[in-house]
Amino acid sequence: MFKALGRFFTKIKEGLTKTRKLIGGALRALIGLGRTIDQTFLDELEGTLLAADIGVAKTEEILTELKRRYKAGEVAKGEDLLAFLKQSLRAELQAPDQELAWAAKGTPTVVLVVGVNGAGKTTTIGKLAARYKQQGKSVLIAAGDTYRAAAIEQLGIWAQRAGVEIIKSQQGGDAAAVAFDAVAAAQARGHDLVIIDTAGRLHNKEHLMRELEKLRRVIQKRLPEAPHETLLILDATAGQNAVQQAKIFKDAMGVTGLVLTKLDGTAKGGAALTIRRELGLPVRFIGVGEQIDDLQPFDPDAFVNAIFGDE
Amino acid sequence: MFTQIADRFTSIFNRFRGSGTLTEDNLKEGLREVRRALLEADVNVGVVKTFLDAVTAKAVGESVLKGVAPGQQVVQIVHDELIAVMGAADSAIPFAKAGPTVILMAGLQGSGKTTTCGKLARMLKEQGKRPLLVAADLQRPAAIDQLKILGGQIGVPVFHEPGLKAPELCARGVNHAQLDNRDVVILDTAGRLHVDDALMAEVADIHRRTTPHQTYLVIDAMTGQDAVHSAKAFNDRLSLDGVVVTKLDGDTRGGAIVSLRATIGKPIKFVGTGEKLDALQPFHPDRMARRILGMGDVLTFVEKAQAAVDETEAKKLEERIKKNKFDLQDFQDQLKAIQRMGSIKDLLGLIPGVGAKFSELNIDESVFRRYQAMIGSMTKYERSQPELIDMGRRRRIALGSGTSTNDVQALLKHFLTMKKMMGKMGDFQEMAARLPDNPHLTPEQLANPQAFMPNPNKLFARKDDQDALKKYRQERKRKKMLAKKNRR
Ligand SMILES: Nc1nc2c(ncn2[C@@H]2O[C@H](COP(=O)(O)OP(=O)(O)OP(=O)(O)O)[C@@H](O)[C@H]2O)c(=O)[nH]1
């Protein structure tokens, strides 16, 4: 337990230190100089925010507000600036109190996992299954990606690693049928949690999005209030397209939350800020590696502090 | 956030227009918009700065051309400079003079390496080569199965020996290729983060042991600002020969391509445009430049349309329209052709100036299916003589197609209006001018296949884009003024 916890902190630190080197370094240099807030300063700050994939619109919003405060005399020094920035970003990132919206007792909680190709859906499912198994839940996972080569085998290995049961069919099988069977099996066998994998798909392919909508409808035939959560997996290395992904997946599937993967690299996943503001979707978890315990509940303080290079 | 850059871009045009000369000031203002466009397209912020400096140097040094609006000139410079940065198209793979050509594929997790290995193997096999795939991703669960399945699909053997470390496995794969008389070896490696020292050392080791003739970085087109960091790290370790950009079938602008070209200067060898193994294409810098600037990928649209429409069929259809012989059978054929082209919304998005209009629009494509079902339930006679479809026939058609007589009535009405309009509806420019200001198009307007047919070559010739846009805007302005007047 303590070992796992220690490992977690090291992981987060490792991942975030790299982040810090890039962003925090730049900002610290800015602030440390005790400079006044002039145009050059603002330009540099803007570059720093943009480099985090925060996006032009959000960046401009921050800068405008900053300038307003400066003029009003509320912000004069670097420290004030940092506090303001942190606060404005953090305020937008509050996650819900619960990790997942659980179903009523006696009903399995159904979590549907969606996202573009290669985002980290299958891996995240393995990690989630292990997490809730450890918390004493009875977990079932469903190999709803019947399209990609060896996707079923891949999830099968995760099922073994997590020590949970899996429902699957053949490659080329009907994904909606697998999902339906999984929900039915969970009801019959009294599982607490069903997590359904889906094939990666680009959000601009309407026929693939329709297929996903059908999958949801089919689940609902078995359990009308399902899915209780629809998690969109986003790759932190993705740029502004992530916003478009979130918008379309949300419209089509009623996404309820995000998982930001691959935060163990140097990418910061700043698009999550825009997604939160424009679509109201909170980040639920972050992925910080390829191992089964490399999943963490999202912590807005840590996320923002990491961006600005503070512990 | 979701506004199309194309629109803003056009407004820069217009601002420049009429100013006559290119001053420092209007250049600055225009370039600010360009900067925004590039950043929204995910070009790295540092790269954008260098790029704009280069553009400024060019624009200021150059004298304003006679007869060309300065705005247009600047946009042209931006466009050309983008193409220059992205480099010429080069999808040639230099093969080894003796022994198998070794190709090493590397990149971040989930970028598309394994799929691209399959695509490359398929392409080379079609070119008469005898490729061997080596499954050396020992990290991701079932990665070896994945490659084996892909190999099976294209009839290319996959080499793997359990119990070995990746570098040793790859070295043996190359040996095996020699013995098996294979002339190309493609090494699929595990995805790795550029900051993962152990895994980066491993891939460097693979490189050392196999001395590949070509080493490609596989990168996701959706990558953001971070592209420069990973590209640089992989290039430092492996001295890359080229890059493969995947998932360009998405709607990302793909500015990462500019970032990595500017950072590592290696050619973009291929692009991936789908999950299937035939979705590998050469890179077109000109199209990419337009896409990054949000100017619409018209050429791709034309290609899609061409693939869907048989040229001679289109000619025949044109004839029939001219002679006023267009009937429901032709209509049916057109609907099918449109559907073959893929999602209407995707397609509209490719047309400059039109994309913005439709971004908020929810297009109900089921109307196409419904129409087809109804026409499918008609007799030959009814299709050629739609005017003669009476209530009894309508009822039968509705029953046969699972629709209502009202639906059939609507279809017929739509068809007849369309037929009437056809004589007047010559080309896309007019179509664009006809788009209503309200983005909520009726199904009729959407289902009007004349908007896309019959001769895409003529309708979407590239030089016409800007004129079309201009006309369309003028027309819209005129209509608005008219509406105002009428209200008074
Ligand atoms: N470093 C790192 N790698 C990750 C993380 N999450 C997933 N990956 C890797 O990213 C790659 C793709 O992950 P998958 O889980 O297969 O992604 P997917 O979305 O299911 O992919 P498709 O089903 O192919 O669309 C794999 O190599 C994973 O090991 C993470 O948080 N950090």
Ligand SMILES: Nc1nc2c(ncn2[C@@H]2O[C@H](COP(=O)(O)OP(=O)(O)O)[C@@H](O)[C@H]2O)c(=O)[nH]1
């Ligand atoms: N739409 C689309 N998907 C792709 C493309 N290339 C790869 N993919 C998908 O992206 C995901 C990851 O690809 P994979 O080859 O396993 O990546 P790897 O982890 O780098 O080996 C899979 O779901 C592929 O089907 C492409 O060009 N377009």
Ligand SMILES: [Mg+2]
């Ligand atoms: Mg998967």
Ligand SMILES: [Mg+2]
């Ligand atoms: Mg792979």
